[in-house]
Amino acid sequence: MDPIEIFKALSNESRLQILHWLKEPEKHFIPHEGVDMRKIGVCVSQITEKLNMTQSTASQYLSILQRAGLIKTERIGKYTYYTRDEEKIREIGAFFSNQI
Numbered sequence: 001m002d003p004i005e006i007f008k009a010l011s012n013e014s015r016l017q018i019l020h021w022l023k024e025p026e027k028h029f030i031p032h033e034g035v036d037m038r039k040i041g042v043c044v045s046q047i048t049e050k051l052n053m054t055q056s057t058a059s060q061y062l063s064i065l066q067r068a069g070l071i072k073t074e075r076i077g078k079y080t081y082y083t084r085d086e087e088k089i090r091e092i093g094a095f096f097s098n099q100i
Helices: 003-010 014-022 044-051 055-067 088-099
Strands: 071-076 079-084
Touching: 003 014, 003 055, 014 044, 014 055, 014 071, 044 055, 044 071, 044 079, 055 071, 055 079, 071 088
Parallel strands: none
Antiparallel strands: 071 079
């Protein structure tokens, strides 16, 4: 875990919003082709649409969150799905509690 990467990832309102949406995806997205959003995740196109920005910018934001260890990806066919990495998020919370 790299605290600097985590701070960088969390320093953007849109990236924080993505993490918020992914915490309870059923409240913020319609399932993509019957996919269980809690297990598989939310498609990048859904996140892009909700952010109202280009797919390249949304993908860059998701990449930053992934490098920081905050989200995981799963590729199914031509689609990439994103979920929060709850275990890593708990570890980060413990790190902040113990180290900062």
